[in-house]
Amino acid sequence: MKKGKRLPLSVAIISFNEEEDIANTLESIKDIAGEIVVVDSHSGDSTREIATSYGATVYEEDWKGHIEQKNSALQKCTQEWILSVDCDEVVTDKLKDEIIRAVKETAADGYFVNRRTVYLGRLLKHAWQPEWRLRLVRRGSSPVWSGYNPHDVLRIQGTTARLQGALLHYSFRDIKDHFSKVVAYSKIVAGSYHKEGKKFRVYNLVVNPFYAFIKEYLLKGAIFDGLRGLIVGVSVTCYTFLKYLYLWELEQQDKG
Numbered sequence: 001m002k003k004g005k006r007l008p009l010s011v012a013i014i015s016f017n018e019e020e021d022i023a024n025t026l027e028s029i030k031d032i033a034g035e036i037v038v039v040d041s042h043s044g045d046s047t048r049e050i051a052t053s054y055g056a057t058v059y060e061e062d063w064k065g066h067i068e069q070k071n072s073a074l075q076k077c078t079q080e081w082i083l084s085v086d087c088d089e090v091v092t093d094k095l096k097d098e099i100i101r102a103v104k105e106t107a108a109d110g111y112f113v114n115r116r117t118v119y120l121g122r123l124l125k126h127a128w129q130p131e132w133r134l135r136l137v138r139r140g141s142s143p144v145w146s147g148y149n150p151h152d153v154l155r156i157q158g159t160t161a162r163l164q165g166a167l168l169h170y171s172f173r174d175i176k177d178h179f180s181k182v183v184a185y186s187k188i189v190a191g192s193y194h195k196e197g198k199k200f201r202v203y204n205l206v207v208n209p210f211y212a213f214i215k216e217y218l219l220k221g222a223i224f225d226g227l228r229g230l231i232v233g234v235s236v237t238c239y240t241f242l243k244y245l246y247l248w249e250l251e252q253q254d255k256g
Contacts, residue, residue, distance in 0.1 A: 006031065006032055006033060006034045007032050007033070007034055007079075007081065007099075007100065007103045007104075008034055008079045008080040008081060008103065009032060009033055009034050009035070009079050009080075009081045009082070009083055009099075009103060010033070010034065010035040010036070010037055010077035010078060010079040010081070010082045010083070010139070011029050011033040011035070011036045011037065011082075011083045011084075011085060012037050012039075012070070012073040012074055012076075012077055012082055012083070012084045012085075013025065013036070013037065013038045013039070013051075013056075013073065013084075013085055013086070013087060014038070014039045014040075014041070014066075014069045014070055014072075014073055014086075014087075015038055015039070015040045015041070015043060015047050015048075015051070015087050016040065016041040016042075016043055016047070016063070017043045017044060017045050017047060018043065018045075018047045018087035018088075019043075019045040019046045019047050019050060020173075021087045021088045021170060022047055022050055022051060022087045023050050023054075024090050024170075025085055025086075025087055025088070025089055025090060025091075026050070026051065026054040026056065027054075028090045028091040028092075028096070029083065029085070029091050029096070030054055030055070032096060032099060032100060033083070034079050035057070035077065035078060035079050036051070036054060036055060036056035036057065037056065037057055037059070037073050037076045037077050038051045038056045038057070038058045038059070038073075039058075039059050039061055039069055039072050039073040039076070040058055040059065040060050040061070041060075041061065041062065041063040041069070042060055042062070047087075048060070057076075059072075059076065065149045065150075066145075066149045066150045066151075066152045067145045067146065067147060067148075067149055067152045070084065070145040070152055070154075071144060071145045074143055074144070074145065077139060079139065080103075080138065080139055080140070081103050081136065081137070081138055081139065082136070082137050082138075082139055082143060083099065083135060083136050084135050084137075084154060085135065085167070086169075088169060088170045088171055089115070089167050089168065089169050089170070090167070090168040090170065091167060091168075092165050092166050092167070092168060093165075094164060094165030094166070095113060095163060095164070095165030095166060095167060096165070097165065098111075098163040098164050098165050099111075099136060099163065102136060102161075102163060103136075106138070107161065108158070108159045108160055108161040109137065109138045109140075109141040109156055109157075109158025109159050109160065110134050110136065110137040110138065110141060110143070110154075110156045110158060110159070110160045110161075111134070111135070111136040111137075111160065111161055111162065111163045112132040112133060112134050112135070112160060112161070112162045112163070113132070113133060113135050113136065113162075113163050113165070113166075113167045114129075114130050114131060114132055114133075114162075114166055114167065115131040115132075115133055115166070115167045115168075115169045116128075116129065116131070116166045116167070116168060116169065117131075117168075117169045117170075117171055118168055118169065118170050118171075119171070119172065119228050119231075119232070120172075120174070120175075120228055120231075122228060123168070124222075124225050124228060124229070124232070125224065125225060126220060126221035126222050126223075126224050126225050126229060127216065127220065127221075127222035127225045127228070127229045127232040127233075128216075128220075128222075128232065129220060129221075131169075132162065133154070133167075134153075134154045134155070134156070134160065135154065135167065136163065137154065137156050138156070138158065141156035141157055141158040142156060142157045143155070143156045144156075148189065148192035148193070148196065149188050149189070149191075149192050150185050150188050150189065151189065175231070178231075178235060179235065179238070182235050182238055182239045182242070183242060185239065186238075186239050186240075186242035186243040186246060187242070187243075187246045189243045189246075190242075190243045190244070190245075190246030190247040190249075190250060191246075191250070193243070193247050194247055194250045194251070198247070199251070200244060200247045200248040200251055204244035204247075205241060205244050205245060205248075208240050208241075208244060209237045209238075209240040209241040210237075212236045212237055212239075212240040213233050213234070213236065213237040216232060216233050216236045217229065217230070217232075217233030
């Protein structure tokens with residue numbers, strides 16, 4: 001799609017120190033986006049400069065949480081349609097064609113896309129699949145991010161459908177990065193649980209992690225992704241165990 005024929009589409013992104021990834025994200029949508037909105041949390045690298053080089057309008061804001069930050073980006077979008085992507089996601093050519101078709105035909109108010117993870121250099125076929133996420137929405141459908149941090153969910157008022165083509169997720173640079181995020185995200189989730197009044201139970205540390213492994217590794221078929229699938233299975237087990245352990249810790253702190 002040539003310049004001047006871009007879609008009535010805003011692309012909404014939040015960022016913090018994403019210089020290694022954001023160019024790939026922006027490159028994948030630059031020819032269809034009528035507007036690119038980036039809400040940056042005071043990056044100390046060249047994230048903002050890279051985004052500006054792609055024509056993005058960049059806003060610097062203090063970090064408020066995943067949900068709050070993404071809602072801030074949504075509110076700044078001015079086009080008829082909004083595509084929300086993360087800095088470690090890339091729109092494939094097939095998905096791009098589907099986005100163009102969806103915006104032109106306007107058959108629904110929102111569209112789910114399947115996010116597929118590229119892990120340690122290989123596209124996973126079973127682990128973390130399917131992962132349908134509402135990402136393309138009509139601005140008039142009152143889109144809002146909800147859920148609990150860091151697991152945000154986009155919701156709208158209106159009809160939805162699914163698009164073909166994948167949104168590629170380059171989530172972890174290496175194993176250290178992966179498990180560092182497992183620890184960090186599990187702590188954030190525990191904080192969200194605690195804030196909502198969810199209570200820790202001992203069985204959460206035994207039953208929930210075991211079920212998480214069985215679900216991911218066997219029921220979803222991560223076992224067929226080889227060693228990478230096993231790592232994923234172990235990571236979801238650790239994540240589940242830690243988020244409840246952190247919840248217990250928060251409750252102990254409340255008791256003084």
